[in-house]
Amino acid sequence: MAFPDQREEVFARIREALREPAPHRHADHSDHTAATEHSAPDEPPPGADTFRAWLPVVGPTLEEQIALFAQNAAQLKADFRAVASLDEAGLALANLARDNAWKKIATHRHPLASALAEKLGLPCLFTDPGYATANLESCDAAITGCDALIAQTGSVLVSSRSAGGRALSVLPPHHVVVAERSQMAPDLAAALRLARRKYAPDWPSFLSFITGPSRTGDIERILVLGAHGPKQLTILLVG
Amino acid sequence: MMTFAQDFKRAAARVTADLRHRGLIQRALKSYEVKRDEFKGRYQNWSEARQAASEIKWDAINHLDRYLAEFIAKLEARGTRVHVAGTGEQARDYIVMVAAENKVRTIIKSKSMTAEEIDLNEALEHAGCTVFESDLGEYIVQLRHEKPYHLVFPAMHLTRDEISDLFHRELGSEPTNSPEELTMIARRVMRQNYCRADMGISGANFAVAETGMISITENEGNARLTTSLPKIHVAILGIEKIVPQLEDLALFLPMLATAGAGQPLTCYNSLIGGPRQPGEVDGPEQFHVVLLDNRRTELLADAEQRDALHCIRCGACLNVCPIFKNVGGHSYGTTYQGPIGSVITPHLRGLQNWKHLSSASSLCGACTEACPVGIDLHHHLLQNRRNATKAVPLWWEKVAYGGFAFLMRRPFLYRLSGKLGSIFFPLHKLVNRGPLDPLRSWTGTREFPAPARESFQDYWKKKQKEERHGVS
Numbered sequence: 001m002a003f004p005d006q007r008e009e010v011f012a013r014i015r016e017a018l019r020e021p022a023p024h025r026h027a028d029h030s031d032h033t034a035a036t037e038h039s040a041p042d043e044p045p046p047g048a049d050t051f052r053a054w055l056p057v058v059g060p061t062l063e064e065q066i067a068l069f070a071q072n073a074a075q076l077k078a079d080f081r082a083v084a085s086l087d088e089a090g091l092a093l094a095n096l097a098r099d100n101a102w103k104k105i106a107t108h109r110h111p112l113a114s115a116l117a118e119k120l121g122l123p124c125l126f127t128d129p130g131y132a133t134a135n136l137e138s139c140d141a142a143i144t145g146c147d148a149l150i151a152q153t154g155s156v157l158v159s160s161r162s163a164g165g166r167a168l169s170v171l172p173p174h175h176v177v178v179a180e181r182s183q184m185a186p187d188l189a190a191a192l193r194l195a196r197r198k199y200a201p202d203w204p205s206f207l208s209f210i211t212g213p214s215r216t217g218d219i220e221r222i223l224v225l226g227a228h229g230p231k232q233l234t235i236l237l238v239g
Numbered sequence: 240m241m242t243f244a245q246d247f248k249r250a251a252a253r254v255t256a257d258l259r260h261r262g263l264i265q266r267a268l269k270s271y272e273v274k275r276d277e278f279k280g281r282y283q284n285w286s287e288a289r290q291a292a293s294e295i296k297w298d299a300i301n302h303l304d305r306y307l308a309e310f311i312a313k314l315e316a317r318g319t320r321v322h323v324a325g326t327g328e329q330a331r332d333y334i335v336m337v338a339a340e341n342k343v344r345t346i347i348k349s350k351s352m353t354a355e356e357i358d359l360n361e362a363l364e365h366a367g368c369t370v371f372e373s374d375l376g377e378y379i380v381q382l383r384h385e386k387p388y389h390l391v392f393p394a395m396h397l398t399r400d401e402i403s404d405l406f407h408r409e410l411g412s413e414p415t416n417s418p419e420e421l422t423m424i425a426r427r428v429m430r431q432n433y434c435r436a437d438m439g440i441s442g443a444n445f446a447v448a449e450t451g452m453i454s455i456t457e458n459e460g461n462a463r464l465t466t467s468l469p470k471i472h473v474a475i476l477g478i479e480k481i482v483p484q485l486e487d488l489a490l491f492l493p494m495l496a497t498a499g500a501g502q503p504l505t506c507y508n509s510l511i512g513g514p515r516q517p518g519e520v521d522g523p524e525q526f527h528v529v530l531l532d533n534r535r536t537e538l539l540a541d542a543e544q545r546d547a548l549h550c551i552r553c554g555a556c557l558n559v560c561p562i563f564k565n566v567g568g569h570s571y572g573t574t575y576q577g578p579i580g581s582v583i584t585p586h587l588r589g590l591q592n593w594k595h596l597s598s599a600s601s602l603c604g605a606c607t608e609a610c611p612v613g614i615d616l617h618h619h620l621l622q623n624r625r626n627a628t629k630a631v632p633l634w635w636e637k638v639a640y641g642g643f644a645f646l647m648r649r650p651f652l653y654r655l656s657g658k659l660g661s662i663f664f665p666l667h668k669l670v671n672r673g674p675l676d677p678l679r680s681w682t683g684t685r686e687f688p689a690p691a692r693e694s695f696q697d698y699w700k701k702k703q704k705e706e707r708h709g710v711s
Contacts, residue, residue: 003322003333004329005322005323005324006323006324006325006326006329006532007323010323010325010530010532010536011304011307011323013532013536013539013540014303014304014307014478014536015304016536016540017536017539017540018301018302018303018304020540021301021542022297022300022542022545023542037294038287038290038291039294044298045291045295045297045483046291046294046295047484047486048484048486048489048490050291051288051291051489051490053283053287054282054283054285054287055282055283055288055493056281056283057281057283127520127521128520129520130520131520133434133468137430137434153503154503155504160520160521160522165467165519165520165521165522166463166466166521167464167467167468167521170460170463170464170467170507171464171467171468187489188488188489189486189489192485192486192489196485203452203512204512204516204519205317205511205512205513205514205515205516205526206467206509206511206512206522207510208463208507208509208510209507209509210506210507211503211504211506211508212506213506214459214460214507215458215459216375216376216422216458217392217500218375218376218392218393218394218395218422219394219399219418219421219422220263220399220418221267221270221271221392221395222418224419224422226423226426227375227425227460227461228373228429228430228459228460229459229460229461229464229506230460
């Protein structure tokens with residue numbers, strides 16, 4: 001597909017523009033309690049290791065992190081449950097299926113997610129071999145794995161590889177995430193590092209931090225859940 | 240034809256007089272402020288975080304050529320088609336061409352201010368495509384054939400009743416005053432559109448140079464569906480969206496959410512690094528990234544105001560601006576409203592036509608204080624005023640300031656003019672607010688302060704005389 005691209009002209013304009021150096025890099029222009037500069041102009045800017053000291057507090061132990069995650073999830077109106085075993089997770093899921101009258105569910109090949117989905121005994125769509133969008137759209141719930149849970153924000157990190165593609169975790173109205181305790185990360189930086197170790201340089205084409213069920217405030221700034229994505233998000237932490 | 244400045248003044252005067260409208264906006268922003276402060280309070284040190292964010296963006300913008308080249312190379316290595324567009328027209332032509340080559344009829348779109356900037360929808364509709372905005376607020380303003388009111392909250396100027404009437408009229412839905420039911424109406428309509436759209440168009444909030452990924456921030460899930468289901472995904476973004484490292488997002492994503500929407504983190508923060516890769520089960524077959532200059536390089540060339548390109552479009556400066564709260568988003572007549580819009584629009588669309596926005600400011604500095612990446616917004620407004628006057632001086636300003644300087648250098652004339660002022664001022668009552676009032680642009684909305692009967696100099700002389708008498 002040949003179509004003229006202005007790459008060379010734009011890059012030439014950028015280089016020309018940058019010949020004059022910018023005067024300073026200080027964020028607080030008039031504030032006397034200004035923060036100190038973290039780096040000189042020719043040094044690299046502050047990295048992720050330093051962010052932790054400024055962002056909201058996260059406790060160092062796993063128990064503290066699970067407690068913080070639970071607190072954040074509650075605020076986000078996500079349904080978080082720490083369960084002792086896969087059997088207990090199966091029981092919780094069976095209750096959800098009954099209470100919400102699920103008729104059909106979707107999942108993907110994943111040691112925890114597919115094991116739990118199959119226990120329910122409902123018609124189950126697997127996305128792995130490919131699927132028809134309409135077929136997935138008609139499912140009542142999706143059960144997926146994830147890459148990490150983030151204590152600081154109550155988020156779940158999923159990717160096209162860890163959660164059965166791009167659409168499985170967003171199209172059905174109820175998303176159930178299954179995670180293990182070892183997947184708890186204190187903050188976003190740690191979760192991104194975890195993903196880097198797992199994937200780089202062969203990254204999945206899609207990653208997403210999911211923070212609570214889909215929401216909108218576009219009408220009079222009033223919170224409504226389930227705008228376009230799932231109305232309900234359940235997170236099962238196994239172990 | 241009216242000038243942009245006249246349009247702005249007329250619209251601003253109309254909206255400012257509409258107390259219902261102002262009440263609606265100020266109520267909405269009050270609830271934002273409460274939430275923003277709650278979550279900002281959880282940061283151990285917001286001001287240090289802000290300084291770091293500013294330094295990271297400084298690094299990105301001041302080495303833009305290097306980072307942009309890295310971003311493009313990484314994307315292309317994984318099968319993304321990158322198009323660098325010098326102007327809005329070139330970006331539109333490219334996207335229309337992609338749509339035509341793939342026989343695209345229906346397009347689903349998630350929120351993008353960059354697409355608004357280049358009037359992309361109009362170009363695609365002109366080429367015969369149907370475009371659906373999927374973000375709820377954007378969908379509402381699209382149905383009303385309106386521009387977004389606010390760069391983050393596009394429909395914040397409408398009440399639920401107005402939206403219910405709109406849906407009833409355009410979609411045939413039953414009237415309701417429940418925001419939840421209204422949201423569900425839009426959800427049902429949009430579900431069908433995601434599944435049948437041939438192309439999805441999105442913007443991007445960040446462009447990660449090191450890994451070649453775009454990052455999209457949203458709450459509704461519409462951007463995820465837009466970028467997952469259709470066979471083609473086109474993302475359009477300004478060249479300034481660059482951040483160097485993937486981990487930089489660990490700072491920018493929470494700060495964007497807190498400053499912009501009063502949330503700890505928005506619901507979905509998605510990274511997209513290519514079309515569907517081998518072994519993946521879904522995702523678009525084609526992924527196009529359109530990088531837009533559209534005079535951003537002119538702003539880049541202005542070293543003094545280069546930091547305006549640090550902007551992450553969170554809208555925090557709009558939310559705290561006393562001008563925005565009173566004149567509203569539509570009065571600006573720009574894609575980007577509020578303080579940041581007043582700073583960058585003169586660069587993007589021409590200084591002389593848009594210099595009036597630099598005066599639509601109380602210079603209170605609330606915008607600069609609210610900015611999570613520390614852009615010196617209110618000083619940039621002053622610099623735009625200076626640059627505009629330097630380029631095209633106004634004759635009456637020259638006369639007025641010349642006369643003022645003449646007077647100030649001659650103490651006798653200065654004192655005389657003060658005296659004459661206090662003698663003749665009572666006569667002003669005769670013309671006050673009338674067509675002959677020389678001070679009408681001031682007295683139209685407020686009282687003009689009467690000159691003191693006695694000048695400070697006279698008072699001081701008298702007082703000293705009295706004291707001397709008292710001592711002796």
